[in-house]
Amino acid sequence: MTTIQRPVGELLRQWRERRRLSQLDLSISAEISTRHLSFVETGRATPSRAMVLRLGEHLEVPLREQNQLLLAAGYAPAYQERKLADPDLGAARAAVRQVLAGHEPYPAVVVDRYWNLVDANGSTAILTEGAAPALLAEPANVLRLALHPDGISPRVLNPGEWRADLLARLRRQVESTADPELTALLEEMRAYPCAEPEPEGQIPGRGEIFVPLRIRHGDAELSFFSTVATFGAPLDVTLSELAIESFYPADEATGAYLRRWVAAGRIGAEHTEPVPT
Template sequence: MDQPIGELLRDWRYRRGLTQLDLALQADVSARHVSFVETGRTIPSRSMVLRLAEQLDVPLRARNRLLLAAGYAPIYPERPLDDSGLGKAYEALQRILRGHEPYPALALDRHWNLLLANNAMNVFLDDVDPALLEPPVNMMRLGLHPDGFAPRVRNLAQVRAFLLPRLARQVAGTGDPELSALYEEVLAYGDAFGDHGEAPVPDPADIALPVRITYRGHELCFFSTITTFGAAFDITLEGVAVEAYFPADEATTRLLGDLRR
């Protein structure tokens, strides 16, 4: 059974750690009005639903659900990334990934599924279990699975200690059951590597957590950045992230240049 609008808004307020007064102050409404909405004594207007959702940083997909629960039509579209209506965004992603070569880069959806990748990503995808490359390819699974490229990550404990809390924050922030299931799955992979201790402390000289991976007898060292679409008004685009890897040392820079040639 679908939850009423008041319960949904209260759940999001709890998730964000806000009191009714906190939310009221942020949304410039009275705490009494917030209380009446949450208890069902008042059905909020369409604009009020959107105002409260904005202050609660509710994802666009969930905003549509809030609107439906309040009796209004959803306003945020969701289309496949290769839909003609998203042609410009798709082309932009391709240009970003190609322009980053000879360094690896990929585009992911909100569940860590691979959408696009450039040719340089082969240094990560090389020699993994073909079953893990069956669509949809999940990069969180691929990176931490014993049959993925995890055995080639030299600082796997550090990488796991970074990625798992990041995924846990996503689960807490979105309440997404698919992300929750993915978290429980990859958390269990640690046993395959005897991961029972604490991860080494990162080197203070590093500008970001490095990823050290072996590739055909060579060791490559990367750091990464994440780019998202600003002010996206499409559910698909809101969930897209581009992860770009940069060489963290001269040896990696030279080797990637040689591989491209």
Template sequence: MAATVEETFQRPVGELLRGWRERRRLSQLELANRVEVSTRHVSFVETGRSKPSREMVLRLAEHLDVPLRDRNQLLLAGGFAPIYSESSLHSPAMLAVRTTLRRLLKAHEPYPAFVVDRWWNIVEANAGIGIFTEGIDEQLLQAPINALRLTLHPDGLARRIGNLADVRATALASLQRQVASTADPELQDLYDELREYAANDRPSQPGQAEVVVPFELVHDGHRLSMLTMIATFGTPLDVTVSELIIESFYPADDATAAYLRSL
């Protein structure tokens, strides 16, 4: 059973840091070289023989590529106050971010685009995603709408994806990397759920000419082919902003482009 946030805070900071180091598959020597301290010091921190300073916790977290949410947890476990804010996307402090996202999504129309949080719940979207939500089971459209569940659930978009096995394999591989990177139990639960839908999948082998897996969607009898791109904010200092993911869909051929513009 995954540890709760309260249990995480009760664990020593050294134990948490060791967990992140092992998750990144680094030895104490490799981490020590990156942080420019002795291997002995890293060992003492991990075993609790040495209490790291606030600055050392942050340096280790940076070199271990620990997400901002978890850096706050490391600071709390070490007896320090968190330094990264976590603002609601709809708070006054996030007005500039929210405005930028909406402008970006609007500019991408008529092609689909949406913004998801750390757990792939859609927090903003443009009008283009209407081609994804048509005919979807109402339960999957209850807020918060999870983009991966909407796409891969048997009662969701999966029924209209022409290359479902390939799309699902790519999505699961990406989600698995995210689980490994964050150790987030909610993401692990989502991965386990989505993997159950793939029991009978037989993904095709990519040809030599293929460089990305297309997203093939059937809409009103038209077979569309799209490519997807993922974007995130650079140098975020807020937990919420650091976890936002923008997924944009682009037509992979002229016929798809013309059809999407006609809607």
């Protein structure tokens, strides 16, 4: 099979249009002339390596796609892509493990660009209990775990609004990256059944400031909200695509339940017995 490499000007134009910027908007932001930008996009001018990187930065193109822009322009990639186990990423691995361990007794996971599970702390077991072993096998995908009928979705008490929130996040990622693998993942997630309809618009209930995950564990109803952390100013493709999602108790009852659950040594236990009070 022959792979056809599209011209760098065409790729840059598509990224500009994806960001809903005019040539004037981008030329002002990147401090180049509109005429030169037009010549680059139409192939009448060949951008320098520095110009490709400057335009990629102002278009907020992910590092992986910036490398593709450089290759299309005839230059070597600027950003390395190393496995997380690489010795050069030792400090990053240590930081990730510190965040995961420090977040106990609350769940926290590390995912890559495609939502594959990279690492997790022990408390995450309270969320994944009961999921089919096939969904937990490496490389486990946290979206499949969340939305597949054999995953944790049967235990979720607000499946419609939680599903809508997850799919909205994935849609934004697809729009940001134009990645065909993420697009396929979005279509797969949309095809999964849901026990209740997704809300057309998120209308918060009284006192709510976020979409919670409400999930049953044994006889208890737990409620979580989450935050997502990424590495600042990464220069490695792998690090740029890692995200740490940390779950926090949305009410005191959930926090107390988790503390008792961990203290009772239930981390990783495959059961749903009530936590001792």
